[in-house]
Amino acid sequence: MPLINEDAPALPMDAQGILELAARSMFQLFSSVSQGMFLVDRSGRIVWVNEGYQRFLPALGFSSVDQFVGRTVEEVIPNTQMRRVLETGQPVLIDLLTNKAGTFVVSRIPLRDETERVIGAIGIVLFDHPETTLQPLIGKFALLQRDLDDARRELASQRSRSLAVSGDGQRRAKYTFASFVGSSPAASEVKRQARRAAQSSSPVLLLGETGTGKELLAHAIHAASSRASGPFVSVNIAAVPDTLLEAEFFGVAPGAYTGADRKGRDGKFKLADGGTLFLDEIGDMPQSLQAKLLRALQEGEIEPLGSNKLVPFNVRVVAATSRDLAALVRDSRFREDLFYRLHVLPVRVPPLRERRSDIPALVEVLGEDLALRNGTAPPELRPDAMALLAGQPWRGNIRELRNVLEQAAMRSDSQSIDAYQLERILREAGVEPAAPVRDALTEPGPLGDEQRYLRPLAEQVAELEQRAIAAALKAHGGNKQATARQLGISRATLYGRLENPE
Ligand SMILES: Nc1ncnc2c1ncn2[C@@H]1O[C@H](COP(=O)(O)OP(=O)(O)OP(=O)(O)O)[C@@H](O)[C@H]1O
Numbered sequence: 001m002p003l004i005n006e007d008a009p010a011l012p013m014d015a016q017g018i019l020e021l022a023a024r025s026m027f028q029l030f031s032s033v034s035q036g037m038f039l040v041d042r043s044g045r046i047v048w049v050n051e052g053y054q055r056f057l058p059a060l061g062f063s064s065v066d067q068f069v070g071r072t073v074e075e076v077i078p079n080t081q082m083r084r085v086l087e088t089g090q091p092v093l094i095d096l097l098t099n100k101a102g103t104f105v106v107s108r109i110p111l112r113d114e115t116e117r118v119i120g121a122i123g124i125v126l127f128d129h130p131e132t133t134l135q136p137l138i139g140k141f142a143l144l145q146r147d148l149d150d151a152r153r154e155l156a157s158q159r160s161r162s163l164a165v166s167g168d169g170q171r172r173a174k175y176t177f178a179s180f181v182g183s184s185p186a187a188s189e190v191k192r193q194a195r196r197a198a199q200s201s202s203p204v205l206l207l208g209e210t211g212t213g214k215e216l217l218a219h220a221i222h223a224a225s226s227r228a229s230g231p232f233v234s235v236n237i238a239a240v241p242d243t244l245l246e247a248e249f250f251g252v253a254p255g256a257y258t259g260a261d262r263k264g265r266d267g268k269f270k271l272a273d274g275g276t277l278f279l280d281e282i283g284d285m286p287q288s289l290q291a292k293l294l295r296a297l298q299e300g301e302i303e304p305l306g307s308n309k310l311v312p313f314n315v316r317v318v319a320a321t322s323r324d325l326a327a328l329v330r331d332s333r334f335r336e337d338l339f340y341r342l343h344v345l346p347v348r349v350p351p352l353r354e355r356r357s358d359i360p361a362l363v364e365v366l367g368e369d370l371a372l373r374n375g376t377a378p379p380e381l382r383p384d385a386m387a388l389l390a391g392q393p394w395r396g397n398i399r400e401l402r403n404v405l406e407q408a409a410m411r412s413d414s415q416s417i418d419a420y421q422l423e424r425i426l427r428e429a430g431v432e433p434a435a436p437v438r439d440a441l442t443e444p445g446p447l448g449d450e451q452r453y454l455r456p457l458a459e460q461v462a463e464l465e466q467r468a469i470a471a472a473l474k475a476h477g478g479n480k481q482a483t484a485r486q487l488g489i490s491r492a493t494l495y496g497r498l499e500n501p502e
């Protein structure tokens, strides 16, 4: 059988002809398989959008192509990086773009004339629901984004901490018990225990999942203790390489090393003298150091590296871990004697899912804080969105809640967030949304119900509409055409309501 079909039209023979044909085919291919394409001219003005791209226009706030074409690209597509492509002439083959219309996987390619000058650029939306099509990649991205946010926050708080170092060079606690938001039974109980611990001088052990507020409580315990006027010094054991930990804890005697450390260096025990030493992530402590820490706690003395003198210290230790310390003891990875030494006053910090009724208050406080830091409006959550928050398992606890609110604030455009939008944000943050829980948040009762109805009718109708739209969209997996049909409204009306809920 012949490998080549003799009847098929032949390729052009010249290289230029083949190239032109390839370019045309590729353009057509991209145009048909991508979710949308548009072109900008050299000055960054939109000159053309294809059929596919037009369905993003309502979510970007435009009801017709005429309103969109002719405007500069950053005016109509928030967060676009198109300008960079025009300026540098470098393509961006794959990128994630997030704005009020959602998160998209995009490509940006410069267009050049025969003399290689950039005369415009083409923007391609490769995927419009990356959270479903590219789940592993997006999950990883969300994780990295979270780590980056954490690192930024830590940097900001270290900066403010160094500003908080008072004139006499002392390090002070950043938080008090008032900073621990929550009045649920679980939150009240943990504050009660921590307050009691603050009165004692024994070691305190804070146990709880990641992001539950252990560090915040350590600060608060110090601030409420008789050592409040002394320093608060913390060591994150997981963040210091094992080989450096001993020097970090106990210091280095002068002359112990040549070079930079010749003069000796104070360890954290010394720096915390008269105050509190917070040993964060104590479960990550190497075994060799566990023995030395135990000895120090038992004797009340430390031995700096390279010294043979024991130095007494006056420090109250607060330790914390998100690991199961008892299990580490069972596996012989944490010394039992040290565990009991630290376990004098254990405080279990409850996860957010055990105190869901604190969520509205936390949303309020975290939202205000985000608004202050980022210069955005605090996100306003509708009741259905709040109920959705209450239903989530919150594995990352308050930190995770904060990240979701930050995403919401970035998207909100000052409009309030409903459950449908929030579900999208949760998915993009790598969380598969669980069902909403309304009862955890509202106080049921006849008065509550009556109060609900004693509001402007337009507001109640708008709320009902939003709930109906969210439910129908969910039932149809986000398919807007089916949603509109079910609700008996036109697609344009649906887009209008999604864009402009009131
Ligand atoms: N009850 C609370 N009220 C207000 N903010 C809180 C509360 N608990 C925690 N936060 C905030 O949540 C974030 C995480 O808290 P924190 O760092 O204290 O948690 P953690 O338990 O030490 O977590 P990890 O184990 O991951 O270190 C911080 O920004 C903190 O200010």
Ligand SMILES: [Mg+2]
Pocket (backbone or CB within 6 Å): 214, 215, 280
């Ligand atoms: Mg911590």
